[in-house]
Amino acid sequence: MSTPQLVVHRDKELMARAAAARLITKIVDAQAARGSASVVLTGGRNGNGLLAALAAAPARDAVDWNRLDLWWGDERFLPEGDPERNVTQAREALLDSVPLDPARVHPMPASDGPHGGDPDAAAAAYAAELAAAAEPEHYRSAAAAAGGDVPAFDVLMLGVGPDTHVASLFPELPAVRETERTVVGVHGAPKPPPTRVTLTLPAIRSAREVWLLAAGEDKAGAARIALSGAGEIQAPAAGAYGRSRTLWLLDAAAASQLPRDLYPPALA
Numbered sequence: 001m002s003t004p005q006l007v008v009h010r011d012k013e014l015m016a017r018a019a020a021a022r023l024i025t026k027i028v029d030a031q032a033a034r035g036s037a038s039v040v041l042t043g044g045r046n047g048n049g050l051l052a053a054l055a056a057a058p059a060r061d062a063v064d065w066n067r068l069d070l071w072w073g074d075e076r077f078l079p080e081g082d083p084e085r086n087v088t089q090a091r092e093a094l095l096d097s098v099p100l101d102p103a104r105v106h107p108m109p110a111s112d113g114p115h116g117g118d119p120d121a122a123a124a125a126y127a128a129e130l131a132a133a134a135e136p137e138h139y140r141s142a143a144a145a146a147g148g149d150v151p152a153f154d155v156l157m158l159g160v161g162p163d164t165h166v167a168s169l170f171p172e173l174p175a176v177r178e179t180e181r182t183v184v185g186v187h188g189a190p191k192p193p194p195t196r197v198t199l200t201l202p203a204i205r206s207a208r209e210v211w212l213l214a215a216g217e218d219k220a221g222a223a224r225i226a227l228s229g230a231g232e233i234q235a236p237a238a239g240a241y242g243r244s245r246t247l248w249l250l251d252a253a254a255a256s257q258l259p260r261d262l263y264p265p266a267l268a
């Protein structure tokens with residue numbers, strides 16, 4: 001478990017631009033070291049704000065887009081092309097503007113796909129897709145120990161909800177309690193739409209780096225709770241950490257309720 005590091009930016013726009021620059025560098029370094037990079041995207045305003053900032057970034061095309069694997073941390077279980085789907089919003093924000101290899105872009109299944117309206121079957125299919133992409137020499141995740149291989153994600157990004165949810169892991173609901181499977185269906189999510197598909201905490205924790213994005217006053221309480229020792233069932237964001245790095249990227253508003261001892265030195 002990597003101890004959370006915090007970086008606080010002046011406002012959400014600067015946080016998005018700085019996080020986009022950080023992601024470009026991370027991808028470029030991974031591609032230089034291993035010939036490819038693997039990133040897990042998140043939905044929501046902060047996740048899409050980062051993608052939009054990346055699309056506009058001067059250094060954008062330092063990334064070899066053709067050698068980038070993209071996965072999702074969660075998805076709203078809606079028909080293909082629905083404007084509320086995370087992949088639809090990601091395409092609009094960035095993906096349709098860069099020359100990705102379509103075979104390396106892995107959206108979670110839609111509700112009108114081959115699995116019918118069954119989010120649990122869709123989740124099982126995505127878990128199988130992850131396992132097929134996991135190389136033997138890749139790090140075996142905590143979930144892999146229980147038989148659920150996932151690729152060695154370089155960066156897994158998560159927006160943080162005001163209730164401390166990440167991906168579609170909501171406090172106290174069954175999905176956040178999952179310790180075996182890497183992907184599960186979600187029924188009755190408090191954030192609409194109610195039916196979703198999500199990575200589980202073991203899958204999230206297999207990533208080399210986990211970046212949590214929190215901007216806005218409405219996230220201040222969630223950041224304080226998640227970073228002050230709350231349990232992962234009550235505060236899923238508290239259970240989202242990477243194997244070598246856990247990075248909270250906040251704006252000043254979202255950091256405004258943090259205990260002083262958690263403030264980064266520059267702000268203390």
Ligand SMILES: O=C(O)[C@H](O)[C@@H](O)[C@H](O)[C@H](O)COP(=O)(O)O
Binds near residue numbers: 045046076165
């Ligand atoms: O499918 C989703 O809704 C997202 O994956 C979800 O986990 C989101 O990241 C958080 O709810 C934060 O959303 P905002 O950044 O819009 O507050």
